[in-house]
Amino acid sequence: MSTSQPLVIVGASYAGTQLAASARELGFDAPIVLIGDERHAPYQRPPLSKGLLTGKTTVEQLPLRGPDFFVDNSIDLRLGLRATAIDTTARRVMLDDGGSLDYGWLAIATGARCRPLPVSGASLEGVFDLRTLDDALRVSDALSRARRACVIGGGFIGLEVASALSARGAEVTVIESQPRLLARVFPPVMSDYVESSHRKHGVTLLTGRGVRALHGGAGGRVEAVELDDGTRICCDMVVLGIGVLPNDELAAQAGIATGNGILTDALGRTSVPGVLAVGDVANMALPSITAAGGPARVRLESIQAANDGARAAASVLVGHEQPFAGVPWFWSDQYELKFQMAGLPLPSDQAVLRGDMAGDRFTLFYLRDGALAAAHAVNRPAEHMLARKLIASQARIPAEVLSDPTADLKPFSSPRPHG
Ligand SMILES: Cc1cc2nc3c(=O)[nH]c(=O)nc-3n(C[C@H](O)[C@H](O)[C@H](O)COP(=O)(O)OP(=O)(O)OC[C@H]3O[C@@H](n4cnc5c(N)ncnc54)[C@H](O)[C@@H]3O)c2cc1C
Secondary structure, three states: OOOOOOEEEEOOOHHHHHHHHHHHHOOOOOOEEEEEOOOOOOEOOHHHHOHHHHOOOOHHHOEOOOOOHHHHOOEEEEEOOOEEEEEOOOOEEEEOOOOEEEOOEEEEOOOEEEOOOOOEOOOOEOEEOOOOHHHHHHHHHHHOOOOEEEEEOOOHHHHHHHHHHHHOOOEEEEEEOOOOOOOOOOOHHHHHHHHHHHHHOOOEEEEOOOEEEEEEOOOOEEEEEEEOOOOEEEOOEEEEOOOEEEOOHHHHHOOOOEOOOEEEOOOOEOOOOOEEEOHHHEEEEOHHHHOOOOOOEEOOOOHHHHHHHHHHHHHHHOOOOOOOOOOOEEEEEEOOEEEEEEOOOOOOOEEEEEEEOOOOEEEEEEEEOOEEEEEEEEOOHHHHHHHHHHHHOOOEOOHHHHOOOOOOOHHHOOOOOOO
16 A cells, blocks of 8 residues: 655665665655755765775775666655654644655654764864764775874773774774773673774774773863863864764654654554654664563664664555564774674573684574573674574574584574574
8 A cells, every 4th residue: 555645764774775675665656855964975874983984995985785776666865854843643744944845654764863972172182073974084094194093882882982093003002981882882801802802903992991081182172181080181083982962852842642753553653644764763672572571662772773673664555564673783903803793682592602712713602591682793794694594493402512513403493494
């Protein structure tokens, strides 16, 4: 079932673009208007903290879709245009150019923005966020003149930046307020591994340390980071990687239910009929995760979640509902290490190591009540792919089999031979 009323999508990145593409693939034949407030056509974000900084990726390689995609699929892409308000009764979106758009369906795909650092000096010159292509170009430009860099935040993006900056020859210090790196996603054994990898590459890691202020020189340029004990780390540039906040204000102001993002079901449906939300801004109730003992709601920040969430939402538009049910997965590249994470481990899971941590080729599997719930792989792409299948089928694999690198795990994949 389709409607002749337009689908208006606010936010032209992964989720918005995939929703438009999937809607067309599924035969949605009403007009689609995709608006984005950035000046660039939809582009890939992962290289912004990886290849674009090291020089391995060029700006020309970033577009998400080919030049003809939007025209060929009758998707009216409007860039440099910002939605300022939504009237869900009149089904209208107000725009910052003074115009408005009426919709039959509205999809909010406004993503997330960098969390600001709440200390004095955070807006000095030489202090950078990293979310957009323009941010990345500014970081790259500053790096060409910088000798010493501080990265505030030891999460994935901060660590990718640290590895890229050190590859470009900068002296890098990472400051993390938690007692260990990646504490939110990794168990201590993985944090230790990541820490030793960065130390091997000459990066200085300061964990369990807060930032009190950033200090600049006479020209208003950052010159030092002051830690909570008064220590000053001299630097020529600072990159912030302290997490993101969902861009959910537009929805909240329109009376759409929010709470750490826009609340949706596994189809991207919000509390207001006719309004969908997808991607980083969506806080989804996912029965597939809840059933496995995970959290009742998750706001996943990944390309896969943006794409799969958009596919689920597109299915609503044509009346063939296919909820988001996949295993969440994510990757990170640091130095020569390819991290691939599948599933969402809980601290109570049993962690089982397979492979060689010292040789940088291993997977840490997580068993929950005997069933495989998650896996963190390093330089083991085939094992990661298999793990996703095994997690999806909740394969029951004895720990001694998982830990034996000679044991074949394929027979445990779906249909469940052992479960
Ligand atoms: C540096 C970096 C590296 C990353 N690396 C990885 C990785 O390796 N693997 C991975 O899986 N994920 C990675 N991610 C995360 C991934 O990029 C996000 O999960 C993904 O971009 C989410 O897509 P989205 O479409 O939901 O939101 P976004 O990509 O945030 O896009 C939202 C868009 O909406 C626009 N917008 C917001 N408000 C409005 C408005 N009112 N009107 C119009 N437009 C608006 C925004 O400007 C933006 O262009 C990375 C992210 C960054 C920043």
